[in-house]
Amino acid sequence: MTVSATARRTVRVDLGDRSYDILIGPGLIAAAGREIALRLKGRKIAVITDEHVAPLYLDGFMAALKAEGIDAVSLVLPAGEKTKSFEHLISVCDSVLAARIERNDAVVALGGGVIGDLTGFAAGIVRRGSRFIQVPTSLLAQVDSSVGGKTGINSPHGKNLIGVFHQPDLVLADTDVLDTLSPREFRAGYAEVAKYGLIDKPDFFAWLEGNWQAVFAGGEARIEAIATSCQAKADVVAADERENGQRALLNLGHTFGHALEAATRYDSARLVHGEGVSIGMVLAHQFSARMNLCSPDDGKRVEAHLRAVGLPTTMGEIPGSLPPAEVLMDAIAQDKKVKAGKLTFILTRGVGQSFVADDVPQSEVIAFLKEKLPT
Amino acid sequence: MTVSATARRTVRVDLGDRSYDILIGPGLIAAAGREIALRLKGRKIAVITDEHVAPLYLDGFMAALKAEGIDAVSLVLPAGEKTKSFEHLISVCDSVLAARIERNDAVVALGGGVIGDLTGFAAGIVRRGSRFIQVPTSLLAQVDSSVGGKTGINSPHGKNLIGVFHQPDLVLADTDVLDTLSPREFRAGYAEVAKYGLIDKPDFFAWLEGNWQAVFAGGEARIEAIATSCQAKADVVAADERENGQRALLNLGHTFGHALEAATRYDSARLVHGEGVSIGMVLAHQFSARMNLCSPDDGKRVEAHLRAVGLPTTMGEIPGSLPPAEVLMDAIAQDKKVKAGKLTFILTRGVGQSFVADDVPQSEVIAFLKEKLPT
Known part of the structure; x- marks a missing residue:
């Protein structure tokens, strides 16, 4: 199923001079160079991703940046929750500094929640806060972890105990990438979608009860569900x-x-x-x-x-x-x-x-x- | 020379709901328990210091906390600039979490600029931001690094390249401790005092030209110089x-x-x-x-x-x-x-x-x- 570019939705997270847009729709990885160039003063980017996501999307993402004259380096980390550690935080900080990312440049998280949380934390502490762009590649990350600025790593004392609040400057939620998720991964992300209905949107929950097959199939209904979820989180x-x-x-x-x-x-x-x-x-x-x-x-x-x-x-x-x-x-x-x-x-x-x-x-x-x- | 308690000065750093006091004067380490208890909801504290400061002031500081019913643990790190590293950041975070410091408790930096920068950074990232108290023990830290919320560690790529802005909740500048500084250390801190005159306070610089011997000798003139410096930094x-x-x-x-x-x-x-x-x-x-x-x-x-x-x-x-x-x-x-x-x-x-x-x-x-x- 193909979706027209007009299906693209924008959700604004309203935080004064730290406000930012979440773009939701198909083809956003291919369009990433243009969307980033429109918003970024600098021309240098460090892309952090993992070994599951890299073979699928890294080349396309780097090509999209290059096409707009953005100079990018990349770092590929192991996939999985264990990557949310001081060890990998240090290597991300080191890569970003080695690439001489300056105040107007940016650090990009291309991946799911683990990569987003780790990379956002690194962006939040390099030079006491660097620009940060989320390109979430799981449904869970698109509707939850990429929005709202919570970043962090795990400690032996518990999950997410070390981190900062650091809002992204832009979130690009490419809904095409969800087609490569396993059904189990997609369902797991859907639990967070349903959560927004259960918190304070009974009409949305009722809509999901009637339209969940269409959301799982992709297309307009999926984009609608993601946009509604992001808007709900943005409001909170x-x-x-x-x-x-x-x-x-x-x-x-x-x-x-x-x-x-x-x-x-x-x-x-x-x-x-x-x-x-x-x-x-x-x-x-x-x-x-x-x-x-x-x-x-x-x-x-x-x-x-x-x-x-x-x-x-x-x-x-x-x-x-x-x-x-x-x-x-x-x-x-x-x-x-x-x-x-x-x-x-x-x-x-x-x-x-x-x-x-x-x-x-x-x-x-x-x-x-x-x-x-x-x- | 003894100074009456009325010589104590308070400088307010005005940052909305993150405003805080800098108390400047003699005897503040002995009075720390009372000053902290007045301002802190919690009753648990982790004190971070170094092996130069610990033999001089740690026992007295811990006793002052205990006298007010505050439960405290301490961690003594090596002295010197090399301590501003990820290695020691990890050990501070671990100590703070092991002590189960919660939202209303606090982390204390008892030391000079190195301990203040490192401990403030740890406080800024544990649970995405914990309460933080500075007890600066060098003139440099009292007039500069303990005020203003810049925290951080060094990277192989340069000094202070990794850190956060994290304002303290209280600064206790005990001017008695300056008597144990070497003349070279005191002079080095004095350079930052003179700096505030040179930036935009010509009258203060002229006053220093006439009164620097009294500032070096201790007493009211020293307290005046420190308070003026802290006020200047607080305003900026x-x-x-x-x-x-x-x-x-x-x-x-x-x-x-x-x-x-x-x-x-x-x-x-x-x-x-x-x-x-x-x-x-x-x-x-x-x-x-x-x-x-x-x-x-x-x-x-x-x-x-x-x-x-x-x-x-x-x-x-x-x-x-x-x-x-x-x-x-x-x-x-x-x-x-x-x-x-x-x-x-x-x-x-x-x-x-x-x-x-x-x-x-x-x-x-x-x-x-x-x-x-x-x-």
């Missing part, structure tokens, strides 16, 4: 850039999800992030129903949709055994601050009516997990 | 936090100075930073006179004062041989952007009348250096 980020309040809503499903990721030791054969979020969102609705905040039917509706697209929705679907409820609770408590036995959690009053609850009793969470864990 | 930082314009004036004397530091390979036996700044400020005035911007008498006046306090004022005073003018010019060009043979430089129209010049011909700088280099 513009209102609360540094997560002092409402930005926490973006963590819907993530508290349970992160605990499950930790419990499976981030083994992507067992569970990837989006799958953890899918199960986590169902659990958040079920737990809200248990707390008499919403109807059990809301949980059933969410579960039915995520199951229909092929996502896991119960802890029983995770291959291998899971630790007991108390151990999962410890993983949750490591992530969140526990005050006098109370947790902060994203709960909901129904589809599209989520809110930040800061008084969730730890004992209730443990009892709930015991019920839901497979026996 | 409040107006231009991220150095898009006038903050560059703080680099008066630093362009020549950095080139001399590089030429002596940062060998502190030959030249320390403040000495490079002293020679650099004299050169900046002499070069301005050569460009017919100010009178040669201004250069002579600046030189006479810096020489009176015991600072070097000519390149000939640096032990060992210096590279030729062209090599010094290369070091300057690495630091500064050169556009079509023109450099950006801080020049002056007279004492206290410095300005940012962005059209300095490289050829003039080389000819000037050739004249001034010892033969």
Whole structure:
């Protein structure tokens, strides 16, 4: 299926003098040189990518830059979560400095969330902040991690514990690249798309229930879903850039999800992030129903949709055994601050009516997990 | 000489919701627990210091925290410029995370500029930004590096090339600790004090000419000099936090100075930073006179004062041989952007009348250096 260039959408992230555009549509890697040249004063770029993405898109991207007279160097890193380390951060900083990238030049992340988080962090610290462009190549990165300026690496003490807020100057979300994703990767990214409906857009969630096949097939519906997701995230980020309040809503499903990721030791054969979020969102609705905040039917509706697209929705679907409820609770408590036995959690009053609850009793969470864990 | 507690001065750095106080005066290490407890919600602190400072002040500082019920851990790093590296950044981040320092707790830098820059950088990236308190123990750190939020480490490509802007929440400048500095260290810090007069405070420079002995002796005059310096820097930082314009004036004397530091390979036996700044400020005035911007008498006046306090004022005073003018010019060009043979430089129209010049011909700088280099 081909899509006309008019299908291209632009979402503006409104952050004063640090505002930027997210361009969404087909053919944006081929058009990258022109879009970047329009916005960048400098003529030098360092492109950071990984060994999965490089064979598919690096040559085309470099050619697009060259065609506009932009001088570019590239660095190809190993693929995978382990790349979000100080070791690779040092090598990215070194490459950028060796290429003599100056104030008006830019660093580009060409890849998924790992490359985006690592490269954004490096851009945020080289010369105390360099220009940064995101070219996300996974659905998850296009609708979530490439927007909003959170960057970072992992520590032995936990995920994403070292990093900075550093907003990109431009995001180019080429929807053509999504055709090369595995169905499992696409579904995992889709969990974050559905999340925006569940946070505060019930109409969008209903639209996804009716149009998800078209979103998976590609074309206009997919672009619409991505643009709506980016706009939703842009609105939240513009209102609360540094997560002092409402930005926490973006963590819907993530508290349970992160605990499950930790419990499976981030083994992507067992569970990837989006799958953890899918199960986590169902659990958040079920737990809200248990707390008499919403109807059990809301949980059933969410579960039915995520199951229909092929996502896991119960802890029983995770291959291998899971630790007991108390151990999962410890993983949750490591992530969140526990005050006098109370947790902060994203709960909901129904589809599209989520809110930040800061008084969730730890004992209730443990009892709930015991019920839901497979026996 | 003892100074009454009423001698304590407070300078406010006005940065909206990130504003903070600099407290200046005697006895502030002993009073640190109370001053911190007044301002901090949390009750946990990680103190980063070095092996020169630790034997002198760490026990007293930890005791002051304990007396106020603040739970503190400490990390002692090697002293010296080499500590501003990724290796030590990683160990600071790890200590802070291992101590489970949370959002309302704080990281403290107890030391000179190296410890302040490194620790501030770590605080800026742990959990994407943690609270940070500076307790500067050198004159240079009290009047310059602890104020303004520039943090960072060195790279093989150059000094301070990796870092973030991260403002402290509080600066405690205990003027008692200056009594343990060597005369050479104190003089080096004094170069930065004189700099504030030369930038835009001719009355302050005249006051220093008349009162420098009292400043070196300690007591009220010293506190006055430090407070005036901190206020001067606070005003510049409040107006231009991220150095898009006038903050560059703080680099008066630093362009020549950095080139001399590089030429002596940062060998502190030959030249320390403040000495490079002293020679650099004299050169900046002499070069301005050569460009017919100010009178040669201004250069002579600046030189006479810096020489009176015991600072070097000519390149000939640096032990060992210096590279030729062209090599010094290369070091300057690495630091500064050169556009079509023109450099950006801080020049002056007279004492206290410095300005940012962005059209300095490289050829003039080389000819000037050739004249001034010892033969």
